[in-house]
Amino acid sequence: MFLQIQFESEIPIYQQIKNQVIRGIAIGELQLGEDLPSVRQLASDIGINFHTVNKVYNQLKQEGWVVIHRKSGVMINPDLNVGKTQEYIESLDDLLKITTAEAFLRGLSKEEFIALIDKNYDSYNSKGGK
Known part of the structure; x- marks a missing residue:
């Protein structure tokens, strides 16, 4: 997963990451069931605090975009069905x-x-x- 973070943007970093993951799913860049980097790995790759990535992953989980397994990590929800609530x-x-x-x-x-x-x-x- 390739993220482009604009550190000078008015859009918070966590929101930029979240937006890019959702868009990545929509355009087929991220496949259902695909593993995402660990919280620490993504934070290190981008150069941000791991709490920021943790916040993004938890929001994505709450909205149904990803699933988080303690042993296998974070992946795009293979049964994606977020629906229009x-x-x-x-x-x-x-x-x-x-x-x-x-x-x-x-x-x-x-x-x-x-x-x-x-x-x-x-x-x-x-x-x-x-």
Whole structure:
């Protein structure tokens, strides 16, 4: 797994890692059942505190993206079925409210905004993933 962390970004490191793991699954870069680096190994590779990686792995586990076994480590959930829960839909709606507001204030038309969503969504359909 190759991660690109932007240490100067406003997005917290743990969120960058989490986002890249989820995107990696969606584009088929990470396969179901694939092992991820250990907490200490990933922290060492990136040069961050292992508590940060532990936080990411625990969040990914809670959301169903990974499974954690004491002996074999962390792997992409081989039975991935996270589904669209009401909680997720509400969270997505909140995120879209902010994203849409910013796009509106920056002058993107509704058509431009929807075209970006379509482009990104369609990119996952063409790459495999789940």
